[in-house]
Amino acid sequence: MSLSEIKQSTDTRMQKTIEALKLNLSKIRTGRANAGLLDHIQVEYYGSPVPIAQVANISVLDARTLNVQVWEKNLASTVEKAIRDSDLGLNPIAMGESIRVPMPALTEERRRDLTKVVRVEGEDAKVAIRNLRRDANDTAKRLLKDKEISEDDDRRSQDEVQKLTDKYVAEIDKLVAQKEAEVMTV
Template sequence: MPAYDKADLERRMHGAVEALKSDLTGLRTGRASVNLLDPVTVEIYGAHMPLNQAATVTAPEPRMLSVQVWDRSNVGPVDKAIRSAGLGLNPIVDGQTLRIPIPDLTEERRKELAKLASQYAEKARVAVRNVRRDGMDSLKTDEKKGEIGEDDRKRRETEVQKLTDATISDVDAAAAAKEKEILGK
C-alpha cells in the first residue's frame, strides 16, 4: 500500500492554518473579543479549568468585556486568574459580574503583538513545510518500493508543492490581516 496520502497531507496542512488562526484570535487588538480570555484558566474546586467553564464571557461594548460568574464563591478566583493571565487586564468586580475595560494599546505594545503574530505565522509555515517534507519522503519511499513510477512521483510532488504554496499563502494572508488589525492600518 502506498505511503503517500494526499488527503492526510491536506488535513495536516489545514490543521496548521487552523492552529494559527486560533493562536491569532488570542492576540489583543484593542477591541473587546470574547476570545481574548480563552487562554485564562481558573483554579476552582481544586482543579484548573478554562474560564468559559466557570463563567459566561460577553462583549457588551466595543471596549468592555463582561464575565458573568456562575457561582458567587468563584468570583475571587476568576478575578485573580484574569489579573494574573498576563493580558494587562484589570477586572472591576460588580457582584457576580466582572467588568473588564479594554485599555488602548500603546504603539510599543502594538509592535510587540505584531511581532508575536509574525512568530505564530512562522511556526505555522514551518509546520506546513514539515508536512510537505513528509509527503515528499513518502513519495520517494513509494517509488523505491516500486509502487509508483518516476513520472507519477514527479506529478504528485508537483501536487504537494502546489498544496504547500496555497497553504502558506493562507498562512501569510491570516498573519497579514491580524497584523493590519493590530497596527490599525
C-alpha cells in the same frame, strides 16, 4: 498508501495547521474586546484548575469591554484574581456576580511588539506546512523505492504537494497581513 491518499492526508493536515494559526492569532489582543481572549485562563475550582469558560459566561459588552458572568457567587473573587494575574495585562472590576474587564488602549510600542508576535506565529505555521510537505515527499520516495509507483508518479506527486504548500503558505501570509493590519489600527 496511494498517492491520492498521501495528497488527501497532507491537505487535511495543512488545513489543521491553518486552523491552529487562526486560533493562535485570535488570542493576540488588538485593543478590541474578544470573548476568546480569556479562553486560556485557568481558575481554581474546588481544588483543581479549570478553564474560565467552565465557571462563567463571557460576553462582549461593547468594543472595549468584556463581561464575565460568574455562575457561583463565591467564585467571583477567584475569577477576578485569575484574570488580573494572567499574562494579558487586564484590570478586571468586580460588580457582584459579574466582572467587567475593560480593554486598555494599546500603545504604539505595544502594537509593534504584537506585530512581531503575529509574524512569529505565521512563520511557525509556515515551518509546519513545509514539514508536512517533506513528510509527504518522503512517503512518495519510499513508494518509489519499493517500486509501488513510477518516477513520473513521484514527480507528479511532488508537484501536487508543492502546489498545496504554495496555496497554504499564501493563506498564512494573508492571515498574518490581516492580523497585522488589525493590530496596527488605532
